[in-house]
Amino acid sequence: MTLRIGVLGLFRPRRLIVKAGRIRAGAEPLAAPQVELSIENSAVVCQAGTRRMAVPAVSAEDGVRLEIPGRIERAYAGAVTISAAGEELMAVVELPLETAVASAVAAEAPQAPEEALKAQAVVARSYYTATAARHGNFDFCDTTHCQFVRETPPAESAAMRAAMATRGLVLRYEERPFGAMFFRSCGGRTLTAEDVKLDPSQYPYFAVECPGCRSNPSRWEARVTRLEAARLPSENARLHLGRKYGWNRIASSDFGRSEDGDHVILRGVGEGHGLGLCQRGAAAMARSGKGYAAILAHYFPHSTLSGWRSR
Ligand SMILES: [Zn+2]
Ligand SMILES: [Zn+2]
Numbered sequence: 001m002t003l004r005i006g007v008l009g010l011f012r013p014r015r016l017i018v019k020a021g022r023i024r025a026g027a028e029p030l031a032a033p034q035v036e037l038s039i040e041n042s043a044v045v046c047q048a049g050t051r052r053m054a055v056p057a058v059s060a061e062d063g064v065r066l067e068i069p070g071r072i073e074r075a076y077a078g079a080v081t082i083s084a085a086g087e088e089l090m091a092v093v094e095l096p097l098e099t100a101v102a103s104a105v106a107a108e109a110p111q112a113p114e115e116a117l118k119a120q121a122v123v124a125r126s127y128y129t130a131t132a133a134r135h136g137n138f139d140f141c142d143t144t145h146c147q148f149v150r151e152t153p154p155a156e157s158a159a160m161r162a163a164m165a166t167r168g169l170v171l172r173y174e175e176r177p178f179g180a181m182f183f184r185s186c187g188g189r190t191l192t193a194e195d196v197k198l199d200p201s202q203y204p205y206f207a208v209e210c211p212g213c214r215s216n217p218s219r220w221e222a223r224v225t226r227l228e229a230a231r232l233p234s235e236n237a238r239l240h241l242g243r244k245y246g247w248n249r250i251a252s253s254d255f256g257r258s259e260d261g262d263h264v265i266l267r268g269v270g271e272g273h274g275l276g277l278c279q280r281g282a283a284a285m286a287r288s289g290k291g292y293a294a295i296l297a298h299y300f301p302h303s304t305l306s307g308w309r310s311r
Pocket of ligand 2: 185186187188210213278279280281
């Protein structure tokens, strides 16, 4: 299984330097190890040395590095195709499933202990295999809208080892794989899909105790209008307020309220939607000697663990 992941779209690139062992402009292989792409009248313009050509797309493979000049440079262990999307360049990386899983683990849980990384790998794989493509021109993006991905981690990295150690395994509920969710930390208890008004049909999620967070949760406070408060807790309303005021403002759906004139003060605990795997709690379980299967069984009650191809 190969995933098509749209990368760097957050930067809305109009210029991109591509370095790779093999580069093609349209169908033509180029001798240059590096080209500079720009966009003109919704077409990709490829500058290779002194040559300059407009092409529908540029493809690269073999140690690809993409650079947005002055902003960011990232390496990908997969073939990359760059085409025009309106007046922006759109880069799509083709990654084998396990490479995509390792990339997500490296980006989403960089510091976690080994068994927590393995649990995160199963969650990432469950999401990728059970979720239908979420974008028109590719399957998933590289932001938290889908699953956060930066670079492809090296073969000897902890993230790649976690992917390989759990290779192919996904979570199922009533036999069917589901797009398992995770979040950063809770207030000592996770939430159900119903608690945050999300669709419970794939997996309803179950509220479970999280001792790792119970004793020392991260706390936050926010002041919102009565109208905004009336829409909470709802994950969609929380994301809406995040877009409006900044992502950390309503950090979670686990909070109490107090009146303050025509506003409402929310005091909450935890970070994230509260559904499924609590990353902080998983790390605490791993440090206390629990394996990834026990961690997953705790945060995803009534689920089973099996190969995504089976049945
Ligand atoms: Zn997305
Ligand atoms: Zn927790």
